[in-house]
Amino acid sequence: MTTLKLHGLDLSGHSHRAQLFLSLLGLEAEVIRVDLLNGAHKQPEFLAKNLFGQIPVLEDGETVIADSNAILVYLAQKYDQSGNWYPKDPQTAAEIQRFLSVAAGPVANGPASARLVNVFKAQLDHERAISIAHAMLSVLDQHLEGREWLVGDHPTIADIANYTYIAHAPEGGVSLEAYPQVRNWLARIEQLPGFVAMPSTAVGLAS
Ligand SMILES: N[C@@H](CCC(=O)N[C@@H](CS)C(=O)NCC(=O)O)C(=O)O
Structure with missing residues (x-):
């Protein structure tokens, strides 16, 4: 059972950036659509995950990571066993x-x-x-x-x-x-x- 949840939108390039990397790493995530048109990203429930009120946001169990580039860094450091996607040197x-x-x-x-x-x-x-x-x-x-x-x-x-x-x-x-x-x-x-x-x-x- 996956613990990963990605809050995003299919036409958001920032969300796609995270989705693409999840897929390249072979990780499954539940994708939760955030209704930007109706302001879901400015509601208290979403702001509790990202005070900037922006998608994407990744949840990995209790860990919440906002910002697409931060999500890439997190996923690489946590799940890429090759170390190639974000080398440490x-x-x-x-x-x-x-x-x-x-x-x-x-x-x-x-x-x-x-x-x-x-x-x-x-x-x-x-x-x-x-x-x-x-x-x-x-x-x-x-x-x-x-x-x-x-x-x-x-x-x-x-x-x-x-x-x-x-x-x-x-x-x-x-x-x-x-x-x-x-x-x-x-x-x-x-x-x-x-x-x-x-x-x-x-x-x-x-x-
Ligand atoms: N620096 C952020 C930018 C994310 C961003 O601009 N998201 C847009 C959708 S693509 C958004 O949530 N816009 C709604 C808003 O800013 O109110 C990231 O890399 O995740």
């Missing part, structure tokens, strides 16, 4: 943290925000989000030149944290056409055993 750990910051910064403010405008009609500056997305993608494409993964020579949680919103960038009107290294990297992640996709929405360039 200081330099690699720091390089991974650098890309978790990319996921929480320009990926969240770029492709994730641009998609929020098209998929959820969010009142955000679409042009600004598109511009942040292209600036980030241009750097990432150069970084991936001659590399298969964001950090080191095997996949880590850095790749998982950044995957979903970049893969779904066209839904926000952000074309990946000019970024061949990024597209090859996405394809490599999609070939990992246990990969699960987030459902696509036919909006933006994906329509």
Whole structure:
């Protein structure tokens, strides 16, 4: 019987990030849908799990972990016996943290925000989000030149944290056409055993 519960939403890239990693680790979790449209994430019961009122939240027995990147770190440290997804040596750990910051910064403010405008009609500056997305993608494409993964020579949680919103960038009107290294990297992640996709929405360039 699983003790893992993931509070999230099927069209949330932050939730998918956690779901994807659970699947890659071969872990089963009960997925509990949080009704964001009706404000379930701002109700006392949910705020008791995450005062920021955001999904995803992972429950592992009595342990409650909020924030998608924190969930990746927790799952890697607790359940990845190989130690490959989040290696402990200081330099690699720091390089991974650098890309978790990319996921929480320009990926969240770029492709994730641009998609929020098209998929959820969010009142955000679409042009600004598109511009942040292209600036980030241009750097990432150069970084991936001659590399298969964001950090080191095997996949880590850095790749998982950044995957979903970049893969779904066209839904926000952000074309990946000019970024061949990024597209090859996405394809490599999609070939990992246990990969699960987030459902696509036919909006933006994906329509
Ligand atoms: N830093 C957080 C961001 C999570 C986030 O933005 N979640 C969105 C859904 S994708 C949310 O809950 N939005 C509702 C809100 O902020 O009120 C994480 O990585 O988990």
